[in-house]
Amino acid sequence: MATSGQSISALLQRSTIDDHEEVIKACNAALKKSKQDLNALHVKTVALVKLDRFEHAIRVIEEGGDALKKRVPLEWSYALYKVGKLEDAIRIAATTETGRGGKHVEAQATYRAEDFRRTADLYKELSAENPALAGEENDLRINSRAADAQLQWAGLASFVSNTRPSREDLEAFETTYNVACGAIGRGELDTGAVLLERAKELCKSSEDLTPEDKVAELLPIAVQQLYVALKQGKTDEARNLVEEINVAEIPELSTKKVAHNNMLLVSQTESNPYLLHKQFNQIPTSTNTDKLFSVQNRTLTGNSYVVDLLVRKFEGIARSTEKVLSRHSAPTASPDINTLSVFNIAAHARDGPGKSGIKEVLPLLEKRPQDVGLILTVIQLYVAAGNVNSAISVLEAFLQRLDESISEADKDIRFNPGLIGILISLYKVQSRKTHIKTELAKAASHWQSRSPDKHPSLLRAAASSLLTSGDSSDLSTAGEIFTKLHEANPTDRFATAGYIASYATIAPEKVKASVEQLIPVQDLISDVDVSSLEAAGIPSTAAAVPITAAISSRKRPADDKQGVAKKRVRKSRLPKDYDPSKKPDPERWLPLRDRSSYRPKGKKGKQRAAERTQGGPVNEKSEESAASTPVIQAKGQGGGGGSSKKKKGKGKK
Template identity: 25%
Template sequence: MAPKAKEKAKPAAAAPAVAIEDLFASLNRHIERSEFDQAVKISDQVLSIAPGDEDAIRCKVVALIKNDSVDKALLAIEACSNKSSIDFVFFKAYCLYRQNKLDEALETLKGQEKNSAMMLLESQILFRLGLMDASVDIYQNLQKSKIESLEINFVASLVSAGRASDVQGAMESLRVKSTSSFELAYNTACSLIERNKYKDAEQLLLSSRRIGQESLMEENLANDDIEIELAPIAVQLAYVQQILGNTQEAFESYTDVIKRNLADESSLAVATNNLIALKGPKDVADGLRKLDKLIEKGEGPQTFQLARGLDVKLSRKQREAIFVNRLLLLIHSNKMDQARELAFALPSMFPDSVMPVLLQAAVHVRENKANKAEEILGQFADKFPDKSKVFLLARAQVAASAGHPQIAAESLLKIPDIQHKPATVATIVSLKERAGDIDGADAVFDAAIQWWSNAMTEDNKLDVIMEEAASFKLRHGRKDEAARLYEELVKSRGSIGALVGLIQTTAHTNIEKAETYEKQLKPLPGLKAVDVKSLEKTSGAKHIESGSTASITEAFEAKSKEKAKKKRKRKPKYPKGFDPANPGPPPDPERWLPKRERSSYRPKRKDKRAAQIRGSQGAVVKEAATSVNSKSNQTTNSKGPSQNASAEQSKPSSKSRKKSKN
């Protein structure tokens, strides 16, 4: 019988199709629960059914961004931009902003219709690029729009733009108080710090921490999460304490933040940097070890960069402080190769700052290359005239320390703001004198006198400059010019010091004129006419007391006698419990003498048995006996009576040697 044919397998029943409405309901539920991974999967299911669904595409992109999958979100935008008519410009610009591709993000927003969201994103990009003024302008245009937490970002932009004084007016225009939120209180405290109002900033930071704790506890956040959120406030509060001189409290706060490790990476980096700055050069190795964790070698034109994305999270000022502190520690630890490498990389990293140039010069000075440091500072002073003052002052300092007074003087003369001030004039003249340029020093005085003569200021220093110039000219043999200056001072100011200087100066050139001015001096009280001829024959002038001085002396003596009579004798104070009627036995009169000098002192007897040698038989005893004999021989040579003792000590050792032979 032929076998039966096998029945064909029945196809499996197809899964029932899920309604797209149910998928959107599930998608909405996952988004509300912040389950963004599931939201992306549901969005893909919707797109598999309806490939061009705009809502599903938008939900997928937003879910990827919320899930910090910015790269995937950007890929999804690029994939859908050709197939869909959805405008993804805002999302694309935001993804580029999150990737720190700020120039591309700003370029993406150009030419687009500006709504409040676009303007807010643009202001954030400009803020990150360091274009603070442009960012502030956009925030000012957004004041009328009802954007949540606009005032927080607005105040932060004002502080970063160096317009901390405008913060109070901005909050008044927005009709908000600084304590309306802990973020706004923190930003307002930062504005007070910029204005050097540290006490007010400290109080506002304490309020910010209290408000933050209350508001975050209402949101049912864990204690660790609350500490992470409030870590910037703790670090800023420690900084204020450091500025106010409470270094111990600041040290403990920084250390606590670092040890607990309950802070965001930017706050930890700032706390670490500030703690190193607070310690100074005390623990260089530990400071370098901590900063090395924050800095890593970069790729491409940027040789160094901050680790863990801190370049994006920290401001330019904060990044510069970290690199500067590392370079200073390298110089202190004498690691000049690493210091040189970092010093030459910093100017390209912070082109608008003067600190990298100064540190380059410091490295050259440390390597005993003062000429190179002077050259670099001079080049940058010529290249950046608006910042030349700092470079020229540093150049003058380096040149003066290196023994180049002429270069130091020339550097100071190139600073018009200070070259006529008395301290600067004195410094330049001293440098010129050291360099042997007396004519140049004289010209400095003449220029300063001319400047102060034309100056219309309340605090005019013409008298000081003229008097010092006259003294300088007299010291260097320019008596006519010195006399002219002194005479001008006498005529214009009537200065006694100038009159004395004029008399001393003209006494060398014109005695009659000196005698004429000498008559203007007031006679000294208590002195009569002095006979010059008799004075030359004696060793000195005699002082004759007048009647008035004698009477004053007598009156003073009478008063002193009256005061002496008025003094009353006070009772002596005795120790507690002491009865002066029964003082007890007198103290030992020898109590202050050393013990060996007192009559009751008896020296201790020496133990004669200490020199005897006892021990087991053998070579050790033999060596001991030998050493004793040698010592006894030495003492025998110096002292005679010790011979018997040494002989007695050697007898037992000879017996032990005999026994050891048996």
């Protein structure tokens, strides 16, 4: 043992710090004499890690037993991280005494495992402590911005503490690039394009990079610029960027695949789907140590299926997607699984758009009633066809099935913010305000009992909806939600305002102390110049005239007869005894017997006039004769449903 230790010490004194191969040879020589020499095993493990021979290092650690594992937890966790065994790397780095270095390894492993919230928290902890090594502060800033950008891409923007870059962030091309990616993740493409251009200029002017390093660093920036140009529809700019990108020079397979995909979108190969299919599948699949993130893999998987659909591989897509779907339980909120379901539907529907596509999809809904992707596709097809009622019925039936389930996972799917948002949007189309309030209240109640801080946006929407109700129980529920939101983030003015508004009428003494946290109305409108607004064209109340009054003012009054030309009547249309000075009889259009001036002549005429007098005596004989008189009815068109055949009248046989 002493001999091996002395030989290793002597070797380290003679060798340089980078001569790791010689160190390994000396360790092997010492291990031939004693296989359990911990010093030799430790030094050999470090040398293997420095030579990036991570699998060999893991094998040495595992053969060394528990004693060596306790001695080299940092090297062990780092080697596991590098070979893609992320769960083991996180477990070892988090549970053993690895110190500050272990936190770095855990942060990198959680980043690759896409646990970006944990990554951001670890970098906050490391930044709060004093950096132990030179340059570590800059590395922490770079990695923190990368974690924030990934949170944006993953749809977890609420967990990003700071979205405004500092002066230090814009001084290095690495942090500038990460800040640009965060802006792109938020949908701020113009800001992202400007920051990417700045990152490119900073990289070109860097004095710390060799020309080869600059080329390697500029390629990912150009690939990201190409993505932004495509999203903005700037085709000419995208073509210029394609000329700057040499896919063969990109060392990472993941970046190479993304670049190749985006470059195909700029080319004209989409006019020939078979050529596009061939070129799309030329880039090999990335490995575990260099794999795409979920948001990238989801898009590329979708593009792969789209290309297969273009070359009409319907049966193959249907079989492959059904095979994957059968291995996963439904319902699920996984975007990857639900995206596969959409392509499965497209393969079954083939080229059937509109109503024909719905007919092809509905049988699938009977087979897979719990498939979220399938249900959302059916809803989309119904909405596109203008049948909102059927879309609502499909979604309500699915949610009803989840209500009847006893699984907690199904309950979480039932009140998933995405599904609730779709249902609320459909209700808004039909102005179902009561249904909207009821659904939001049930969703808020569920997530309050499960995890109050998981979906703050849904809780805010639910509380705001309940706040509009005049019912005291709804206000109390809104107050409970706003109270938890306010306690979770006291600086959130929206939550504070909602908290005060909820209890202002039912328990004003409860929110007296919180009123001072709100900005006074005078301060909010202090910088508003009313005079300039009026001068800019805002009408005052006194000068405002309703449009109906303006229209009516242009109408001619009924008694205004001056200046109106009388219509000329031809003489041939006038009666022979026409006298223009006499006023015509207003009852001239009525029959003679209906005019007020009519006087019947003779005994029979006077008798008939008396019978027609309202309130006079009734002559039963005349009534019976009138009832026995047949009435001839006109033939109607359409409707009715009666027979069109003529009935034979009474007569001799």
